[in-house]
Amino acid sequence: MSDGVVAWREKPDGTRDQTYVRMSDDASGDLLDRVTADRST
Numbered sequence: 001m002s003d004g005v006v007a008w009r010e011k012p013d014g015t016r017d018q019t020y021v022r023m024s025d026d027a028s029g030d031l032l033d034r035v036t037a038d039r040s041t
Helices: 028-040
Strands: 004-010 016-022
């Protein structure tokens, strides 16, 4: 399996959808920062 992460995104209406995000080496850190920021709001 290629590198990536399956993330649950909670939408404004309260439902969730599952997203599979493929990560390249240089993008993985930025992606994790974004996910952390999304969860903190």
